[in-house]
Amino acid sequence: MASKAETEDGTTARRGRPRSAATTAAILQSAYTLMATTGLAATTIDAIARHSNVSKMTIYKWWPSREALLIDAFLDQASRAVPLPVTGNPAAQIRRHAATYTEALLGEFGRVQLAVISECVSKTGSAEIFYERYLNLRRSRVLETIVNGQKDGSIGASGAPGDLYDAIYGSLFYRYVFGIKPLTPAYARNLVNLVLRPNADA
Amino acid sequence: MASKAETEDGTTARRGRPRSAATTAAILQSAYTLMATTGLAATTIDAIARHSNVSKMTIYKWWPSREALLIDAFLDQASRAVPLPVTGNPAAQIRRHAATYTEALLGEFGRVQLAVISECVSKTGSAEIFYERYLNLRRSRVLETIVNGQKDGSIGASGAPGDLYDAIYGSLFYRYVFGIKPLTPAYARNLVNLVLRPNADA
Amino acid sequence: MASKAETEDGTTARRGRPRSAATTAAILQSAYTLMATTGLAATTIDAIARHSNVSKMTIYKWWPSREALLIDAFLDQASRAVPLPVTGNPAAQIRRHAATYTEALLGEFGRVQLAVISECVSKTGSAEIFYERYLNLRRSRVLETIVNGQKDGSIGASGAPGDLYDAIYGSLFYRYVFGIKPLTPAYARNLVNLVLRPNADA
Amino acid sequence: MASKAETEDGTTARRGRPRSAATTAAILQSAYTLMATTGLAATTIDAIARHSNVSKMTIYKWWPSREALLIDAFLDQASRAVPLPVTGNPAAQIRRHAATYTEALLGEFGRVQLAVISECVSKTGSAEIFYERYLNLRRSRVLETIVNGQKDGSIGASGAPGDLYDAIYGSLFYRYVFGIKPLTPAYARNLVNLVLRPNADA
DNA sequence: AGTTAAGCGAGACGGTACGTCTCGTCTTTTA
DNA sequence: TAAAAGACGAGACGTACCGTCTCGCTTAACT
16 A cells, blocks of 8 residues: 555645645735836835735745746746737737737736846846746747748748847837837837738738 | 055055045946946945945945946946947948947946846836936937938838837847847847848948 | 543543653653753754654644743653762761762753753743742752751751751852852862751761 | 044044944843843844834844843943942841842842843853853952951851852842742841851841 | 544744844044 | 045844644554
């Protein structure tokens, strides 16, 4: 007989009090809310603990550093935002996505994302971790779409997909970080057309 | 900061009150050095005061906040870096500038610039101040060059100059922040060609 | 028929898993060892649990507070130490006991006893509990001996037995707590003679 | 000409903002008050800082540890208490002093003194520091008085002065720590007579 | 043999103090 | 009269222990 119980999904049941999902959620939610409302400087571990009614020890138990927590808080809340469209031809998909992304940038999503990136930069010197844990996947998907568009002819630009992607999303990010106007869905759509040079009917 | 002369017998002879310019320079130099070597997190006002042998009071007297000081420290050291070329046709000028800028990004200049931007973002939520005090001027000059290129035909791309600029420099910045490879002078030159579509002889 | 089993010694056997004697012993032993070796400040409940491989829950189940546990740990180990001699005349008995007690004070016994007393004082403001659970009984026995000595004339001092006892053992404790030298068996024997003024042949 | 200003009392004036006497006093007063009212366990550095409206940094700047602060707090408030009488013959002086000391023991003084001693014991294993910084001087003075009494014949006991002192004050301390009754000025006077055996007219 | 109750280790958790750090302000001496 | 030296209140840092609370497993007495 096995000395440890197996749960239905095959994971081994651990001894001891199980980790509280409610606590974890409260921490992530508080971190996100504080970033969105009070800004990065006020989003201290102490403030998160106070806001979520969780002890600091519990936070430090599960996250090694503030940037790790902030990334998780962002991922937890923002992952479902800005999905890549699945209908329409590749150029149109990207155009819609860039517009939606721009709209998100102008709201809470943008504020929090930039705070997380800033935290990573000030702690580690770059935002590579953020790229690996969040951006990379999304970029890969858009890259595939660009490749498809180049294949089916809906995208006229012949540059490397990564270069095209960065020209679009790098522009949006650049304008957002430095407050360069305009930065609107219409600007984003126009930018996509400029960079990808889609066929007239795309 | 060389505010003290050494006499033969080793005692320190005061030559009178150090010039405030010397003190200012020492503060800016220390801030820059600390950002470049120990990173943003360790570049505290206390550390700058210690490193420059200046009292904290003097620093607070002249700068209202850390980001203001860091911007000045960056401007003081980095203004002379990455000058816009004045020879060659417009497309070639930008190509050379983008390559030079990329090279600078990969060194001390990039590290410090990103630290300053990060500080602005974490304090104010964006890097607008940095844009106004540094980027804006440089961007304007390049924009003029792009306009010239579009007029004389050396630049084939017809988009708004600002859009073209952001596509190039936004891409470079984006790759730098997120550590996306490759990021080299060759990549920059290629990117300029992709975005500006210069005539074959440019 | 009895609904509950009776063990040999008349105690009622409880349902469920019986309390583990080994665990109890391990806790008390660890508490004593830690007090003797690492000092009171390091003898935390957590440290005792770690050292004895017992969970904190088990400790808190059986002892309501740290001072209660430390007293028990002391009693468990130290009760058998420093027995009152039963041979010789009363004055000689006390003289030998004071000397033995002094010797014990200078070793592990003294260190642990003082730690326990200190813990009681810092938690409750005095060491009355320690007196009630440990000192009182021993003092009573010595008091009887003093009374006997005063009756049979071997003790010349006419003061109240309690006053004589405290003059002797209070002196020893006082010197121990404040590190006043000398504090040796010889000093103790001399002190007993000074306070009790035994007849020459005692 | 001196390069540093000399204050009236001959101490060298230091550069920079001078230490605030009010702050120091507030810290010591708060520490004393908290010990007397809430007990040792509640007299944390945090609590002292809160109660005195002083930052923890300032406390840690001037005292290396809690026991050091508590000793100073006790000395600051209690030094003037329980002065040795200067009139009357030696035996009578000590009798009065022991009675006064006992009275003090039963009030705030006793509570705080015991707390300080307990803190020293739990941190360092003994109260030697307290002896060196407080008790020693007082004991020496009483010892001189005992010597005088033995010389002029007012004290009949021939033991070493230190032994006699400890028999008296050790008894009082012992009774206080362990809550042994009675502990009153009358008891103290009687104890002095028992130990010192003064001549009838003393 | 199966049920039930308690003991016990593992470990999560909120609370609070620890001792240290930087911030930004304030007060004094010195050149 | 500007600068240094440095005290100071505020409050975050990351760690430790407190005492409580699930959990899963074990051990016995009672059905």
